[in-house]
Amino acid sequence: MSLWPQLRESRLVRAGRASGAVLRCGLMDTMLADLSVSVVLCYEQALDEDRLAAGLARALERVPVFAGRLRTEVGALTAVCDDSGVPMDSYDVDGTLAEAMGRVGASGAQLVDPVDAPAARTGGAPLLTVRITRPSAGGTVLGCSWHHAVGDLHSFMLLLRAWSAAVEGEELPEAELVADQDALLDEVLPAEDCGRPGFRLPGPAEAAALAREVAAGPRANRTVQIHFGDAELARMRERFTAETGRRLSTGDALCAHVVHTVRELDGDTEPRGLTVPVNVRRPLGLPPALVGNLLSEIHLTQRPEAGPAALAAELRAAVEEFTADHLNLRANLGFLEALGRDRLGACVPLGFDPERKRFSFSNWSRFGAYRVAFQGQRPVFFSPTANYPLPWVSWTVEGFHGAGLLTTVVLPARLAARLRGAEGRAALHRFRDAADPLPAVAAAVPKVL
Numbered sequence: 001m002s003l004w005p006q007l008r009e010s011r012l013v014r015a016g017r018a019s020g021a022v023l024r025c026g027l028m029d030t031m032l033a034d035l036s037v038s039v040v041l042c043y044e045q046a047l048d049e050d051r052l053a054a055g056l057a058r059a060l061e062r063v064p065v066f067a068g069r070l071r072t073e074v075g076a077l078t079a080v081c082d083d084s085g086v087p088m089d090s091y092d093v094d095g096t097l098a099e100a101m102g103r104v105g106a107s108g109a110q111l112v113d114p115v116d117a118p119a120a121r122t123g124g125a126p127l128l129t130v131r132i133t134r135p136s137a138g139g140t141v142l143g144c145s146w147h148h149a150v151g152d153l154h155s156f157m158l159l160l161r162a163w164s165a166a167v168e169g170e171e172l173p174e175a176e177l178v179a180d181q182d183a184l185l186d187e188v189l190p191a192e193d194c195g196r197p198g199f200r201l202p203g204p205a206e207a208a209a210l211a212r213e214v215a216a217g218p219r220a221n222r223t224v225q226i227h228f229g230d231a232e233l234a235r236m237r238e239r240f241t242a243e244t245g246r247r248l249s250t251g252d253a254l255c256a257h258v259v260h261t262v263r264e265l266d267g268d269t270e271p272r273g274l275t276v277p278v279n280v281r282r283p284l285g286l287p288p289a290l291v292g293n294l295l296s297e298i299h300l301t302q303r304p305e306a307g308p309a310a311l312a313a314e315l316r317a318a319v320e321e322f323t324a325d326h327l328n329l330r331a332n333l334g335f336l337e338a339l340g341r342d343r344l345g346a347c348v349p350l351g352f353d354p355e356r357k358r359f360s361f362s363n364w365s366r367f368g369a370y371r372v373a374f375q376g377q378r379p380v381f382f383s384p385t386a387n388y389p390l391p392w393v394s395w396t397v398e399g400f401h402g403a404g405l406l407t408t409v410v411l412p413a414r415l416a417a418r419l420r421g422a423e424g425r426a427a428l429h430r431f432r433d434a435a436d437p438l439p440a441v442a443a444a445v446p447k448v449l
Helices: 027-031 049-062 097-102 153-168 181-188 204-220 230-244 250-266 308-320 329-339 341-346 413-420 422-428
Strands: 006-013 022-024 036-043 069-073 076-080 086-093 128-135 140-147 221-228 272-279 295-302 359-363 381-385 393-398 405-412
Touching: 006 049, 022 181, 027 181, 027 329, 027 341, 036 097, 036 153, 049 086, 049 128, 049 153, 097 128, 097 140, 140 153, 181 329, 204 221, 221 230, 221 413, 230 250, 230 308, 250 272, 250 295, 250 308, 250 359, 250 393, 250 405, 250 413, 250 422, 272 308, 295 308, 329 341, 381 393, 381 405, 405 413, 413 422
Parallel strands: 086 128, 272 359, 359 393
Antiparallel strands: 006 086, 022 076, 036 140, 036 381, 069 076, 128 140, 221 405, 272 295, 393 405
16 A cells, blocks of 8 residues: 555446437536536445446436537537546555545645546546545545536536435436526526626736736645534624624625634735625526536625624625526626637636635535435535635535535635634634534544634
């Protein structure tokens, strides 16, 4: 056994038949065509890899786009459900499952095989990869990476639930592919929305600065993971609710607390932008079984002097107003269509603005990750991995065994070190009581604050 992962087996998983469907990617999909998303699920026991492969093959029959390939023709991006397959590689590594969990946020952790998104645009790479890692002390790490152009997290969770059901011998959930996403949105969106597109076209100087930021990301930024217990979250929510006099969700409170605390530790007193992505299936009355990128976002301004409770209340008000008329998808489509497909690569989301320290806070909780059972086992840990360590980006999921919440945030290295120090831990956990129970596995992963 080695400290470095040792490849044991490689296979290509196919459904066994190709649906032949050709899906026209929308402008939003095309905007995401250079990005992949990666996650890990950790299980305490060794999983039967043959059963996993067989279950994945059945799941790919239900959601065939993940086994397909992209094509770019005359500037238009399409996804072809040709059953080209999903590579599944199995590795052995020395160490414990807890040690593997502690490496999730580290650069070069080798727990996933990130999809090569740019290469996939012309069919040169798969749209989903699976990497299975078996630590010598027991357990299984299931690392998955998928191409963002074929779906958001909601879409990937549809595949995961189908995969789990196939392995467990249960009925597979429904999944519905969208033949033409722009046509679908044009049909369901109101004629007018908020009118503020979520993209911008940077000038040459800003474009060069953004390119330098992306290139320097692995050297300049670090990933920090913070676990908040249920009792801690309840106190936080109660405090902010009492201060604002309005009902708040746990997600509202946590977003405001994390963003405010990070700014406080950074000594930043300037008003800063905050972007919160939102799944639009419910606001648009669309079926939850739809596979695709059906996301919009809420944009706020965080004013440090107002305090975290005020930010939580502002976020709650924005969420409650987030109806079809308040979306910006119609504005996005108009902006991107006017720009032209050949210039989409020069466009960037409003949420990506590192020079102005715009924070992006994605809430991935309540997507059902901890219900993804294989062979009767549910994960003890689920987490995103930072494929692109860009600063001021965060994701929140349920914590160990599905209890509490785990926030993963990418920050400049010095600020990340401040969060990890005694002052940072105290500020982040100001609502924690010494008597609060913590999951046993959390103590075994010291890199999680």
